[in-house]
Structure formats: structure tokens, C-alpha cells
Amino acid sequence: MDRPDIPLNALRVFEVAMRQGSFTKAAIELRVTQAAVSHQIARLEDLLGCTLFLRTAQGLIATDEGRVLFPVLEHGFDAIARALDRLKGRRYGEVLKVGVNTTFALGWLMPRLAAFEAAYPEVDLRIFTNNNRVEILREGLDMAIRFGIGGWTGHEVVTIVETPFSPLCAPVAAARLTHPADLGREVLLRSYRSTEWPLWFESVHTPCPPIAGPVLDSSVAQAELAAGGAGVALLPVEMFDRFTADGRLVQPFGAAITLGRYFLAWPSERVQTRAMASFANWLAEAALAA
Incomplete structure (x- = not known):
């Protein structure tokens, strides 16, 4: 029997969803909607004739088939990325790793990322979502967007937005x-x-x-x-x-209270790179325009 043609994009979506453990977080990394991620996974499962994820109240659980497929794809995509990096030649490029509070990523950053990428194509921005508890240096990040009142010891911070x-x-x-x-x-x-x-x-x-x-x-x-x-x-x-x-949520009372702000933070000891400065400046401009 001929093997079905498996779209590379569907395999990539599966690899990210497996690594992130969440369709929502996979959508953030891939910069698509959660529905698009779900559709690609369902399509891949249909083509392979097996189930890759069990959807439970506790979240996604990989099946045996999913666990077999994941390391092969992870290794393959890593090898492709390394080869492409070598082919970039003399073109300037800088990876920027930013940890982002999931709420801010979905509600503010994602709809605006295309504008950043168009303005700074030389920056390879990589988003890592979190629940606001992030240690920038220990997690290998360059910067992080956090919610709170600021004043984190050992960090430079700038306000992005206040959201009551x-x-x-x-x-x-x-x-x-x-x-x-x-x-x-x-x-x-x-x-x-x-x-x-x-x-x-x-x-x-x-x-x-x-x-x-x-x-x-x-x-x-x-x-x-x-x-x-x-x-x-x-x-x-x-x-x-x-x-x-879309009417899924309603605000029954007009009263709102400020409990904190979203900040961009980075370690004080870290010399700000060109990519870090570009991202910080773009965030400030986007916040003013919002």
C-alpha cells in the first residue's frame, strides 16, 4: 500500500504541540490560531490512521504512537534548522528569546507580531510562554514580559501597558x-x-x-x-x-481596578544587544499606538 503524503506543516505543528504540551501554547509559538493547530493535528491523525493525543480534563496526553513519532521529528527539525543557519552566509541575524506571560501573549502581543517581524526581519524572535513565574537567566532567556508592580531585584524594567x-x-x-x-x-x-x-x-x-x-x-x-x-x-x-x-464573555459592571502593569524586564548585568533594543523600542511604540 502506498504511504499517504504527509504535509510537512502538519508534522511541524505536532512537534511543537508535543513539546509545548498544549494546543494554546503551540498556537502562540507558531503564531496561528488554536483552531488551526487542532485542525492540523486532526488531519495528521487521519492520514496516519492513529491517535497522537488524548484530550483530557488535565490537558493533552501523548499516546504511545505520539511518543514514538516525537523524538524523530524533533531531531529532524533541529537538523534542518542547523543546516539553514549555516546557509544564511553573511546576512546579519540575531536570535532573541523572550519569555512572555501567556495572557499578554494571546491578548496583546500575538496580533501585533507581524508588524515587528516586518520592521525587524533581521531579528529571529522566539517566544516562550509562561504563567508569569519566570527566571530569565536560569531559563536561558534574553528578556521577559511579566505582570506585577515592577521593582524586581537585579532587573531593568520598562512599563508596556496598564490593564485594569x-x-x-x-x-x-x-x-x-x-x-x-x-x-x-x-x-x-x-x-x-x-x-x-x-x-x-x-x-x-x-x-x-x-x-x-x-x-x-x-x-x-x-x-x-x-x-x-x-x-x-x-x-x-x-x-x-x-x-x-464575540460575546463569550460579558463585563457586567463598569468598575475596574489597577492591580499591576505589564513590564518588559531583562537582567541588569546583561549588555543590551541590538535585537533587545529593537524589541524594547518597538514595544514602546506599539503601546503608545494602542
Whole structure:
């Protein structure tokens, strides 16, 4: 029997999804939509006649077939990358490794990356997503985009954007909410920053109810759960305008509170390279234009 023609792009998508352990994170690295990643994986599984991933409540789990295929592809793509690097000749190029908070990557950076690549084609930008807990030097990064109040010891930081937080929920939940006190009857989804909900209730002069909803280390996970009707999430609204634009999430109250900012950070001891300076300058310009 003839072997089916396997598209190289589908194999690349599988390799990235396997390495990242998430279709969402694979989409960020490949700079496509999550739906496009899912489609390519489904197409590859159909062509191969086997299942590569099990989709579970805990996330993606590779099948035996997936685990057999992955190291072969990883080695192959690495070899291709090394060969292409040797063929670049005298053309200047610089790799820039940036760790990016997943919420910021999906909600702000990804829609703008094409503009950066067009302006700085000599920079090979590589994005590594995280949940805001990142150690730049230990993880081999050049810079990182983090959320917080700044002032990280041993780091230079510049502000990118400030994004106020407000409750977001599914339309069916929003229909039940007319006053902030009504949130006491809802499941309030929480981040690992335990002061967020109390500070928001304080800002609207309403006693904070007992909060017993699940704790998640990802705002993206909170948004997905809220959109599915599992609770109300306190989120940076601007980062989730794709959810509010299509009606999956609704902002029931206008009140918003600033809990921090997104910063670009890099180790103070590191001499800023041309690529680092280009990225920092572009971020500042893009933030002003937003």
C-alpha cells in the first residue's frame, strides 16, 4: 500500500504541540490560531490512521504512537534548522528569546507580531510562554514580559501597558447580576494572587463575600472556565477583548481596578544587544499606538 503524503506543516505543528504540551501554547509559538493547530493535528491523525493525543480534563496526553513519532521529528527539525543557519552566509541575524506571560501573549502581543517581524526581519524572535513565574537567566532567556508592580531585584524594567481588572462572565451569569453584592451567589474564580477580589470589592464599596472558587495560575484558564459558565473571573479586560467581542464573555459592571502593569524586564548585568533594543523600542511604540 502506498504511504499517504504527509504535509510537512502538519508534522511541524505536532512537534511543537508535543513539546509545548498544549494546543494554546503551540498556537502562540507558531503564531496561528488554536483552531488551526487542532485542525492540523486532526488531519495528521487521519492520514496516519492513529491517535497522537488524548484530550483530557488535565490537558493533552501523548499516546504511545505520539511518543514514538516525537523524538524523530524533533531531531529532524533541529537538523534542518542547523543546516539553514549555516546557509544564511553573511546576512546579519540575531536570535532573541523572550519569555512572555501567556495572557499578554494571546491578548496583546500575538496580533501585533507581524508588524515587528516586518520592521525587524533581521531579528529571529522566539517566544516562550509562561504563567508569569519566570527566571530569565536560569531559563536561558534574553528578556521577559511579566505582570506585577515592577521593582524586581537585579532587573531593568520598562512599563508596556496598564490593564485594569474587572469581573467577566458568561452572558447567562451576567443576566443574574445587577449589583456587585450579587457576586456573592456566584462561583468566583481565583488566581494565586489572593488579594485581587478583596481589592475589587473594596473599590466598589461592597463587602467581599467568602471566596471558595478554584485557584488557577492562568488567566486564560479562568477566561475559558468563565465563558463556559463555571464562574466569574476577575480579569484584565483589554487582554480578553476577543472573548468580549464575540460575546463569550460579558463585563457586567463598569468598575475596574489597577492591580499591576505589564513590564518588559531583562537582567541588569546583561549588555543590551541590538535585537533587545529593537524589541524594547518597538514595544514602546506599539503601546503608545494602542
